[in-house]
Amino acid sequence: MKKSIMHKPAQKTIISDDISCMNTFTNDDQPLTIVAVLDKGWKGTKTFSLNLKNKNKNVNFFIIIIAKNSEEFSFNTEVIHEAPNTKSHYYIRSILLDNSKVTYKGLLSIKKTAKSSESYLSHHSLLLSQNAKVETIPSLEIEANDASAGHSASMGKIDDEMMFYLLSRGIDEKTSKDILIKAFLEKDFDKIEDENAKKILDEKIEKILKKTLK
Amino acid sequence: MTIPKRTKKTLEKISNQYKFGFKTDTNPIYKSPQGLNNKIVEEISRQKAEPEWMLNLRKKALEIFFKKPLPSWGGDLTKINFDLLHYYIKPQDKIETQWKNVPKEIKKTFDKLGVPQAERKFLAGTGAQFESEMIYHSLQKELTKKGVIFESTDIALKKYPKLFKEYFGKVVPVTDNKFAALNYAVWSGGSFIYVPKNTHVNLPLQAYFRINAERMGQFERTLIIADEGSSVHYIEGCTAPIYSTDSLHSAVVEIIVKKGARVQYTTIQNWSNNVYNLVTKRAFVYENAEMLWLDCNIGSRLTMKYPAIFLLGENAKGEIQSLAFAKENQHQDTGAKIFHSSPNTSSKIVAKSISKSSGRNSYRGLLKISKGAKNTVSHVSCNALLIDENSRSDTYPTMKVEEESATVAHEATVSKISEEQMFYLMSRGLSEEEAVSTIVNGFATPIIKQLPMEYALELNRLIELEMTTHVA
Numbered sequence: 001m002k003k004s005i006m007h008k009p010a011q012k013t014i015i016s017d018d019i020s021c022m023n024t025f026t027n028d029d030q031p032l033t034i035v036a037v038l039d040k041g042w043k044g045t046k047t048f049s050l051n052l053k054n055k056n057k058n059v060n061f062f063i064i065i066i067a068k069n070s071e072e073f074s075f076n077t078e079v080i081h082e083a084p085n086t087k088s089h090y091y092i093r094s095i096l097l098d099n100s101k102v103t104y105k106g107l108l109s110i111k112k113t114a115k116s117s118e119s120y121l122s123h124h125s126l127l128l129s130q131n132a133k134v135e136t137i138p139s140l141e142i143e144a145n146d147a148s149a150g151h152s153a154s155m156g157k158i159d160d161e162m163m164f165y166l167l168s169r170g171i172d173e174k175t176s177k178d179i180l181i182k183a184f185l186e187k188d189f190d191k192i193e194d195e196n197a198k199k200i201l202d203e204k205i206e207k208i209l210k211k212t213l214k
Numbered sequence: 215m216t217i218p219k220r221t222k223k224t225l226e227k228i229s230n231q232y233k234f235g236f237k238t239d240t241n242p243i244y245k246s247p248q249g250l251n252n253k254i255v256e257e258i259s260r261q262k263a264e265p266e267w268m269l270n271l272r273k274k275a276l277e278i279f280f281k282k283p284l285p286s287w288g289g290d291l292t293k294i295n296f297d298l299l300h301y302y303i304k305p306q307d308k309i310e311t312q313w314k315n316v317p318k319e320i321k322k323t324f325d326k327l328g329v330p331q332a333e334r335k336f337l338a339g340t341g342a343q344f345e346s347e348m349i350y351h352s353l354q355k356e357l358t359k360k361g362v363i364f365e366s367t368d369i370a371l372k373k374y375p376k377l378f379k380e381y382f383g384k385v386v387p388v389t390d391n392k393f394a395a396l397n398y399a400v401w402s403g404g405s406f407i408y409v410p411k412n413t414h415v416n417l418p419l420q421a422y423f424r425i426n427a428e429r430m431g432q433f434e435r436t437l438i439i440a441d442e443g444s445s446v447h448y449i450e451g452c453t454a455p456i457y458s459t460d461s462l463h464s465a466v467v468e469i470i471v472k473k474g475a476r477v478q479y480t481t482i483q484n485w486s487n488n489v490y491n492l493v494t495k496r497a498f499v500y501e502n503a504e505m506l507w508l509d510c511n512i513g514s515r516l517t518m519k520y521p522a523i524f525l526l527g528e529n530a531k532g533e534i535q536s537l538a539f540a541k542e543n544q545h546q547d548t549g550a551k552i553f554h555s556s557p558n559t560s561s562k563i564v565a566k567s568i569s570k571s572s573g574r575n576s577y578r579g580l581l582k583i584s585k586g587a588k589n590t591v592s593h594v595s596c597n598a599l600l601i602d603e604n605s606r607s608d609t610y611p612t613m614k615v616e617e618e619s620a621t622v623a624h625e626a627t628v629s630k631i632s633e634e635q636m637f638y639l640m641s642r643g644l645s646e647e648e649a650v651s652t653i654v655n656g657f658a659t660p661i662i663k664q665l666p667m668e669y670a671l672e673l674n675r676l677i678e679l680e681m682t683t684h685v686a
Contacts, residue, residue: 112603127618130585140609142628145600149628153613156621 013197015204019075022048022061031058033192035201038064039208041071041100050079052086052114062192063092064185066208067100067132074103081114081147090121091188095181096132097212103134108149109141117144121151126158126184178213182206232513233679235486237455238323238426242345246302248429252276255399258302262368262402265375275388275398282392288578289516289545294490299431299462301400303345309366310350320344323424327453336668338417339364343434344424346402357415363408364419367435370406377408381439385468385496393492397433397466404434404465409444409475418447418480418666425454425461425489436467440475440503447478449669453513454486460515461489469497469505473527476504482669484513484676487543491517501527501556508664509536511546512676520578522551525559525587532561537661539680540573540605549578549610550594554620557588565596566661568654569605570681576608577626585616596626599657601650601681651681 013033014024021036050059065073079088094102108119125134138151158180166176185205192198244261246254255276259269284291310316316324324342339353341364348366357364363374371378388398405421425432440446454461463485471477477497485491491514497505507521523532534550552561567575577596598607609626631653639649655662658677662670 125615127615127620130618132618133614133616135612135614136624137610137612138624138626139611140598140607140626140628142598142600142608143606145603145605145630147628147630151609151624151626153611153624154622155613155615156623157619 013192013194015197015200017204019046019063022077029054029056033060033062033194033197035062035192035197036064037066037201037204037208038073039066039068039212041067041073043072045074045076045103047076048078050077050088052079052081052088052117053083054086055083056085057083058087059089060191061090062188063090064205065092065094065102066185066212067094067102068097068212070099072101072103074101076105076107078107079109079119081110081117081119084113084115085117086114087118088120089191091191092121092123093125093185093188094123094134095126095128095185096134097128099129099131101133105137105139106151107139107141108151110144110147110149112143114144115146117147119147119149122188123153124184125155126181127155128157128181178209181213182209232456232486234327234453234484235456236326238319240305240317240319240426242303242305242427243307244302244304245427246300248300249297250276250299250301250400254301258400258402261302261304264371267379268371271383271388272399275395278389279392279395279399282395284392288518288547288576291490291516294460294462298459299429300427301431301433302402303427303430304347305344306347306349309348309369311352313350313352316350320349323426324422327422327424336417336666337420338415339419341366341405341421342424343403343421343432345427345430346432348403348405353419360413361410362413362415363406365406367404367406367437368402370437374408378406381437381468381470383468385470385498386466386494391494393464394466394494397435397464397494400431401433401435401466404436405438405448406436407438407446407448409440409446411441412443413441414444415446418449420449420451423450423452425463425485428457429459429461431462431464434465436465438467438469438477438479440469440471440477442472443474445476447480449480449482449666451482451484453484454489456486457488459488463489463491463493465493467493467495471497471499471503471505473501474503478506478508480508480665480669481510482673483509483511483517486513487515489514491519493517493519495519495521496524497522497532498524498526499530499532502529503527504531504533506533507535507550508661509534509548510661510673511536511538511548512673512680514546515543516545516547518547520549520551522553523561524553525556525561528556528558530556530559532559533563535564535661535664536566537658538565538567538575539677540567540569540575541680542571542573545574545576547576547578549576549580551580552582552592554583554587554590554592557586558590559587560591562592563594564660566658567598567607568601568657569598569607570601572604574606574608577610579611580614581612581622581624582614583617583620583622587617588619590617590620592620592622594624597657598626598628599654600628600630601654651678654681
């Protein structure tokens, strides 16, 4: 029997601690994964626009925000699907401490020409301080009916039940909290294929959290 | 998925008439000339023999209307020619409380729409507005005895001046937006409802709005006050004849839900395709009170309507459920706004939209949780269904959270009718059109099932009709 070999293009994964890495985009049909771990805010609003003009292009963005003090993280992303069978996924997770603020506006637009395209966006925030503020506007503009698109967003505090579970197993409050915060931030990483990248990310986040959550 | 050719042919055979598109020849007592100016506003006020303060308010509002620019977002409003509209048409000189006294032509119109029949069956009270004025109003005797007020807003201004002045314009200020200001300037008709403390109106109250004349502007004004511990359900329905010229409907609805009260406001909007529907709806909800907007938009050329709820007291609850249907040349720009400003408040938004044959649906929402509104919970979900390849769906939800203890979740999906679903249904013997219709109905059911039964049946039928017509 003839063995069919599925050719799978190599998944390129970029890890950065600067949001401008979102500009690292090439106009080919290579699948691309970009992960940004951000723990320093900036002034003003940054905008990242992306046009998917090449067939079968598949992009994944993971943005992890650890906001503290009075830092502000204000950014917009926009993806326009023009070519058929293109895919884009934005996974954004933020935790907010002190007086920090996260403002995010994400637009997914699927044009009529982008048949069978897929676009998804999620922004989940964990508020850890009474004075933190978060604003989210995930928008959709869908003109092709043969497409699938969606977004989800949530804002909330650490789940009481989860805390109770950990505490009831003899883990102290601080450790329980830290475990849940880290798990929250890394929840979408199961969608990253590159195991090595995942390991690097895990260490990176661990280090930042250690410094931040005293 | 596209509707197959064979189905299209069958569908074309079915009549493609908008059921409510007929018009009636009437002789109105007064019809204001086209256009809008101070003189017309003064004339409206004079005809209604209003107190001085109302006239002054109208004049002030007109200035604000002229000053404010058209909104730059939402649908295309540039085609509305404000100079060609008639802003006030008075069909008769008094409000009837006996259906048999309503003039014949008008009666015939409402008979055709099935309004008095509905009343006999399951309503506690009915109002009917024809052009600018309420022409008929009635309320069950027991409710009148209990002190429930259900009147035309014009009558309420005369009969209950103190109560009226206390609440009028407190929820939607005159400066709120351009179309609210327009409504303030030329408002006429609408319902005024007052439910006294601990009184429950068990059957719904209904008002029916009909635009009959060409180039008509209808500006009804509704004010509902549910006093402590009371409850009421209000239903409005709207239709109009089909003209090649545009008409405008711009209402303001203000609702005050006091401590422990509950109000449900149900809209079944089925304007003809030449009506611009630009409506401001808002409710103030106090301690332990509950508000539900149930908003179904099937008709109109462009609807811009975002029912709002302000949760102002502890444990207040707000819910907005909407269903929008956009077909050829239609844009439904609808949404929901909820402001949490007290602790332990909760809210839920469910918005569903169906777009077909180049119809466009937009969801525009705002959810704000202010600092201090501790332990609030809110859930927003938007689902869009695209029937064919020319339709379009947009979602613009905004969420602002300033409170750590809040729990907010939002989800949105856009989907089409999947071939799998079609295959499943058709393999069980359903025809293609039945299968499409079943899927659409299943999608809309969570909203429709909350309507009173008679309306649910009517809406189901309407959607089926919309699904089978206009397939060109």
